Amino acid sequence: MDDPAIQAALEAVKRNEANFTDEQIRICQIAAPPFHEEVRAQELERLFQGLGLKDVRIDKTGNVIGTRPGASAHPNLLFQAHLDTVFPEGTDVHVTRDGTVLKGPGIGDDCRGLVVVLGVIKALNDANVKTAGTITFAADVGEEGLGDLRGTKALFSDTLKGQIDKFISVDGTGLSITNAGVGSYRYRVEFKGPGGHSFGAFGMANPIQAMGRAIAKIDNFDVPKDPKTTFNVGRVGGGTSVNAIPFECWMEVDMRSADKDSLETLHGKFKAAIQEAVNEENRRWTARGSVSADPKLVGYRPPGSTPADSAIVITALAVSKIFGFKGSPGEGSTDANVPMNLGIPAITIGGGGRGTGAHALDETFDTKDDYVGTQRALVLAVALAR
Numbered sequence: 001m002d003d004p005a006i007q008a009a010l011e012a013v014k015r016n017e018a019n020f021t022d023e024q025i026r027i028c029q030i031a032a033p034p035f036h037e038e039v040r041a042q043e044l045e046r047l048f049q050g051l052g053l054k055d056v057r058i059d060k061t062g063n064v065i066g067t068r069p070g071a072s073a074h075p076n077l078l079f080q081a082h083l084d085t086v087f088p089e090g091t092d093v094h095v096t097r098d099g100t101v102l103k104g105p106g107i108g109d110d111c112r113g114l115v116v117v118l119g120v121i122k123a124l125n126d127a128n129v130k131t132a133g134t135i136t137f138a139a140d141v142g143e144e145g146l147g148d149l150r151g152t153k154a155l156f157s158d159t160l161k162g163q164i165d166k167f168i169s170v171d172g173t174g175l176s177i178t179n180a181g182v183g184s185y186r187y188r189v190e191f192k193g194p195g196g197h198s199f200g201a202f203g204m205a206n207p208i209q210a211m212g213r214a215i216a217k218i219d220n221f222d223v224p225k226d227p228k229t230t231f232n233v234g235r236v237g238g239g240t241s242v243n244a245i246p247f248e249c250w251m252e253v254d255m256r257s258a259d260k261d262s263l264e265t266l267h268g269k270f271k272a273a274i275q276e277a278v279n280e281e282n283r284r285w286t287a288r289g290s291v292s293a294d295p296k297l298v299g300y301r302p303p304g305s306t307p308a309d310s311a312i313v314i315t316a317l318a319v320s321k322i323f324g325f326k327g328s329p330g331e332g333s334t335d336a337n338v339p340m341n342l343g344i345p346a347i348t349i350g351g352g353g354r355g356t357g358a359h360a361l362d363e364t365f366d367t368k369d370d371y372v373g374t375q376r377a378l379v380l381a382v383a384l385a386r
């Protein structure tokens with residue numbers, strides 16, 4: 001904090017903040033629905049080029065990447081925010097402004113993160129800050145929902161494979177720090193049988209009744225409270241008529257934990273429960289055809305965590321304290337899950353300001369003193385690129 005170049009960079013952040021508020025609105029008004037982030041990605045590519053990053057490109061998954069070389073190639077810090085929103089194509093993405101409060105879908109999550117990334121690059125340039133290691137900046141796709149972290153998965157398994165030593169994602173608002181990544185398995189399970197008349201074909205194994213057995217077993221799972229591990233049968237459907245033995249039905253199931261072993265244990269129990277339910281149903285009704293189940297994985301977010309006593313978390317807490325953060329690190333499900341799962345030091349931080357209604361159409365972002373979020377991110381980036 002005593003380094004004159006850092007002080008100059010912090011002043012630059014403050015000076016530039018009003019421009020970046022305008023940028024935040026402008027970027028938010030470029031729709032980036034799930035699986036269609038291309039237009040916003042092209043804009044970020046243009047902005048990265050304008051800020052003088054090296055080797056600016058869009059990878060084949062759609063992530064925008066650019067490098068700001070330091071004195072040496074390593075450590076190489078990947079510093080990113082996500083392009084995508086949860087809002088489908090055709091959503092009105094117009095942003096309104098009332099005093100310091102901006103309102104529009106995605107204004108905080110994660111347009112705030114995107115302008116923090118841009119604001120950090122600009123201020124480092126303005127103050128001529130030379131970092132010891134290198135910072136690779138990215139705007140990634142597929143963070144939300146069924147995007148399943150596909151952008152960050154591609155960065156670590158392909159585009160930047162083996163090149164990244166540390167990771168920060170700027171996601172949403174406030175000054176929080178996330179060091180535990182809640183992983184999840186999501187399944188759609190289809191149960192099938194021959195089906196028939198409820199009276200005439202009585203004695204036939206029934207897919208819905210098999211699914212009922214499975215749901216009862218899932219409901220009885222014992223899961224650890226700490227680390228918090230959860231399951232939910234969220235949707236069911238199927239059948240044709242009250243007087244027909246159904247030929248098919250389905251359910252959607254979500255399982256979560258930040259702890260690898262707990263999540264894998266739960267996953268194993270889930271698969272066993274489906275098979276046991278089918279076997280029980282087929283033993284109960286042997287006369288007229290059997291049922292089967294097909295569990296399809298529709299989502300997977302790898303779990304992981306960065307230990308609270310690791311250098312990256314201690315550094316993040318120390319830097320955050322300078323800027324008034326008084327909390328402790330917490331859990332979340334973000335892009336940082338991917339490096340955490342690989343054992344690469346990783347955290348997710350908020351981008352400053354105050355947000356409400358993330359993932360809702362009337363999401364708001366209060367810009368009051370939001371430059372503090374960019375300042376914190378800048379100092380943290382410089383500290384970690386050492």
Ligand SMILES: [Zn+2]
Nearest residue numbers: 109110171172
């Ligand atoms: Zn987000």
